[in-house]
Amino acid sequence: MPELWDAIVIGGGPAGLTAGGVLSRAGRRCLLLEREGLGGKARHLERIENLPGFPIGISGRALMNRYRRCAAAWGLVVRRAEATRLGRLPKGFSVTTPSGTLWGRSVLLCTGTRFKRWSNLDGGEIPVFASAFSQARSFEGRKVAVVGGGESAMHQSLRLAGHAKTVYLIHRGRALRGIELLRRRLAQRPNVRVFPESELFPGTRGTVRVRGRAQDRSLAVSAVFALIGQEPELSLLREGRAPSGVFIAGDARPGTRRQIAAATGDAMRAAMECEEFLSGR
Incomplete structure (x- = not known):
């Protein structure tokens, strides 16, 4: 029988680490899937100078290491795997990876963007x-x-x-x-x-x-x-929209400003909405 999680976060950039960390801190059994390295595109930035709290800036790698350590301290479980399919279940969702299928009561898509x-x-x-x-x-x-x-x-x-x-x-x-x-x-x-x-x-x-x-x-x-134009990476949504129980956060959410601070705040919003969903509120 596949593993059952309260929430499965797909994508390990600033939004995914934030959403997964917040839900884990709230006591939810939360798993984050990332196909490459944690930190997303942000980890490659030589210097981030538009983030409040860092007056002289900080490297992307150092900042994402802080996000990673914080999420781990809050209890987030991370696995290196690519989510290849998102399916519906009577009471939740299935997420297919090359190594098997996972079940989640909810899913958060923090999959960022792709270039056109x-x-x-x-x-x-x-x-x-x-x-x-x-x-x-x-x-x-x-x-x-x-x-x-x-x-x-x-x-x-x-x-x-x-x-x-x-x-x-x-x-x-x-x-x-x-x-x-x-x-x-x-x-x-x-x-x-x-x-x-x-x-x-x-x-x-x-x-x-x-x-x-x-x-x-x-x-x-x-x-x-x-590097011409970016669009949300939402290929897992085969129906073209997010059903109840699936939450989109960060750069993957259409209309979101592509800044780390914006992605972080939007991920906290999505995590809070997901917590309300899981609580039945």
Whole structure:
């Protein structure tokens, strides 16, 4: 018979660790499933400087370690596993993983976001990735291109710049959309070249083509990182909406501001609503 939990949290970023910790502290038998490393995208940020309580900032890894230790102290159980299917039961839900099926009276989806599919280089010989955080060290001393003009593209360009020989940041807008602090740091990196009002297309023999209002040129790169637009990762909701007993928190909830503080607060809201559901209130 599958294990039965009061709540199963899917996703181990700031929202998942917060929701799972709060429910565990309330005395609920709570399990968190995370397919990669705890901390989500936040753990890869070199410096987080917009979080109250940290006037000089804190690294993403250090902050997520604090979240992890706090959740563990409150009794949260964590397992490294990918949730591949969410099903309905007469009195709860089933969560399928590669190692078996779990049962939960409730489920919290803290699955974050995913970048929208970018097809400009489909079928080409240059690899295209949707995240630079886990790949940056693989391109030590090489040239790479980043597509996107938002804060995610800027953060990940900075991460790549610490390893790659050259980072080409290509975006369609007249100016990057991130905060001034990120724009200033990119400008201080001599190996980052920004191409505004431009798009990327296939080239020939290991190159890509940058086309814009003021330029049309080829670039030799080893990889492209397509960081264009994010959307909630809710593929487990096959019906397209969350039934009673399933709660969405953090970046996965449509309309939520993608900031760690916002994800943390939203996860506390979801955990409190889940506790009310479990209590029958």
